[in-house]
Amino acid sequence: MTHSTKSPSFSTAWESMVGLTRGCFAAPSFAIFTTILTGWVLTPGRRTVTAMICAADPEGRRAHDAYHRFFRVGRWSLTQLWKVLVLHIVATLAPEGTLTLDLDDTLYKKSGRKINGAGTFRDAVRSTHNRVVYATGLNLVVVTLRVSPPWGGMPIGVPVGVRLHRKGGPTTLDLATEIIIEITGWLPGRCFTLCADGAYASLAGRGLARTTFTSRMRRDAALYEAAPPRTGKRGRPATKGERLATPAAMATDMSDARFARACLEWRGRTKELLVWCRPVLWYTVDKVNLVLLVIVRDSEGVMHDDFFFTTDLDANPGEVASNYAGRWSIECMNREVKQCLGAEDPQCWKGEGPERAASLSLWLYAAIWTWYIPTFGTNTTWIPRPWYPKKATPSFLDALAMLRRSLWLQRITPMSASDPLNQKIMDGLLDVLATAS
Numbered sequence: 001m002t003h004s005t006k007s008p009s010f011s012t013a014w015e016s017m018v019g020l021t022r023g024c025f026a027a028p029s030f031a032i033f034t035t036i037l038t039g040w041v042l043t044p045g046r047r048t049v050t051a052m053i054c055a056a057d058p059e060g061r062r063a064h065d066a067y068h069r070f071f072r073v074g075r076w077s078l079t080q081l082w083k084v085l086v087l088h089i090v091a092t093l094a095p096e097g098t099l100t101l102d103l104d105d106t107l108y109k110k111s112g113r114k115i116n117g118a119g120t121f122r123d124a125v126r127s128t129h130n131r132v133v134y135a136t137g138l139n140l141v142v143v144t145l146r147v148s149p150p151w152g153g154m155p156i157g158v159p160v161g162v163r164l165h166r167k168g169g170p171t172t173l174d175l176a177t178e179i180i181i182e183i184t185g186w187l188p189g190r191c192f193t194l195c196a197d198g199a200y201a202s203l204a205g206r207g208l209a210r211t212t213f214t215s216r217m218r219r220d221a222a223l224y225e226a227a228p229p230r231t232g233k234r235g236r237p238a239t240k241g242e243r244l245a246t247p248a249a250m251a252t253d254m255s256d257a258r259f260a261r262a263c264l265e266w267r268g269r270t271k272e273l274l275v276w277c278r279p280v281l282w283y284t285v286d287k288v289n290l291v292l293l294v295i296v297r298d299s300e301g302v303m304h305d306d307f308f309f310t311t312d313l314d315a316n317p318g319e320v321a322s323n324y325a326g327r328w329s330i331e332c333m334n335r336e337v338k339q340c341l342g343a344e345d346p347q348c349w350k351g352e353g354p355e356r357a358a359s360l361s362l363w364l365y366a367a368i369w370t371w372y373i374p375t376f377g378t379n380t381t382w383i384p385r386p387w388y389p390k391k392a393t394p395s396f397l398d399a400l401a402m403l404r405r406s407l408w409l410q411r412i413t414p415m416s417a418s419d420p421l422n423q424k425i426m427d428g429l430l431d432v433l434a435t436a437s
Contacts, residue, residue: 011406014371020088024080032062032070040341040364041403044436047342049357072351078162078359083186085363086145086160089370090187093147093158099187100146100323101180102157102330103196103203105165105172108344108358109137115349119167137344138358139165141175143183144330147369151378151393154268157329158369159337159362164355173202180208195327204311205286212315214323217282217293217307219248224281226290240283247307251295259297262318266325274299277317282309294320336396337365365396372399404436 018037022030039052049067057067090099107125110118118138126133141164144157161183163175170178180194180203191210196203198216225241245253259274274297279290294317296306310320337343343361348354372394382391382398 010375010402011410013375014403014406017088017367017371021081021084024084025076029070029074029076032067032074033076035062036067036070036360037364037367038407040361041368041400042407043342047345047361048347050347068348068353071346071348071353071356074352074356078356079182081363082161082359085366085370086183086186089145089158089160089366090190092370092374094145098191098193100193100195100326101160101183102144102146102327103142103176103179103194103200104327104330104334105139105141105199106334107135107137107139108338109135110344110354111136112349115354116351117164117166117354138354139172140358140362141165141172141179142330142334142362143176143179144333146326146329147373149373149393152268153393154332155326155329156369156373157333159333159366162359162362164358173200173206176200176203177206177208180211184209184211193323195324197327201282201309202285204282204291204309205289212310212312214308214310214312214320216324217247217309219307220246221282221307222284223247223293224283226279226281239287240281244280247293247295248305251297251305251307254295256297256299259295260317261299262316262321264296264318264325265322267328272299273297273318273321275317275321277320279313280309286311292317292320296321333365337361340396340400341365368399368403369396372402376402 018034021033024030025033035056036049036052039054039056040047042055043051044055045051049071050064053064053067107121107123109123112118115136115138118136120134120136121139123133123135126135140162142159143161145160147156147158149156161179163179165172165175176196180192184190184192191212192208193212193214194203194208195214198218201215201217204213204215223244223246225244227237227239227241230237244250254276256274259276261272262275264271264273275294276297277292277294280293281290282293285291289311290313291309291311292313292315294308294310296308296317298304306321308320308324310323312320341361341364343358346353346357346361348357376394381394381402385391
């Protein structure tokens, strides 16, 4: 367990990673940026800008308004900041192979009459099939890189791109396309697999370079055979073939005997399900290219039939279902960045402040995982609890606690007397500071 104050300071690795962004800022802005990151990590309770200042700059070395101006009108680019981090994430956590990306949009609730970029959107957390709930806030389109941690289990969603969706502006589909084009441009030698829920199914027809797309298909989707070959006769050629049954009707007419058994990776666990596939033309999302329809059935009849599709016609149907199930990591990320990092707390209203603060919370989440995974690997870095004796893998809170511990140790040591503090006293103090929230 990594808790000794005699251990080498892991804050050096954190400072080195943050230092990669130095070229994105002027010297004064970079100093403010590092102070804000430190304050965001160390602040207990709500992460307002004022609270960050109290935690990271208690002496008041700078005027408090300098930190607010940094968000509101600071001369720095979110795009450059993300580019530096994404290149480092890929080099550190996924240097080889196809990169798996997940896409979703999330609502950062904000209260106030004049918050730049805010609007009234559907609240996916509180809405149900029969009742739609709306809330005011920032609607963010987020893309994450799916990372398999060294300790195994469920993958981790590490943010690599974000856009703010404004009422009357580009659609969420357009913004998602922008992010993917941007990321593929940063990584010209890599191929990608992109997963998103059914709201983004139309991305299949966007022609994303070097990207295979997987999503959920509607139960009542209008499907067709491939367009017949041209006959050479005059007139407009047919663009689609014979109409097929809907996915739900196909599944109803098929017995379990027509399915193949497959062992799927299902949110960090292995599960045996039945799968069936066939190429179809989903004219609504792509008028030219076929997609592979995959039907997944629970042989025990506990779950309803699920319907997925992918633009890779040669894909293994079991792998398609596993790939989509792994998309749950972005849902976990959305929850953790709000609950553990207080992403909705910064009270920024004007200029670029609201968008920058929300994006920076996601950037910080990605940076913490990118620091923690190679630094600690499979080491046990959390305090054992009697009510959780079988805990075997770290959570984001454990990663955040280790960074807090490292930063607090760095701040406390220079203030200590010439005689070192008792080891047990120091460890107890750091444990309390690391878990304060």
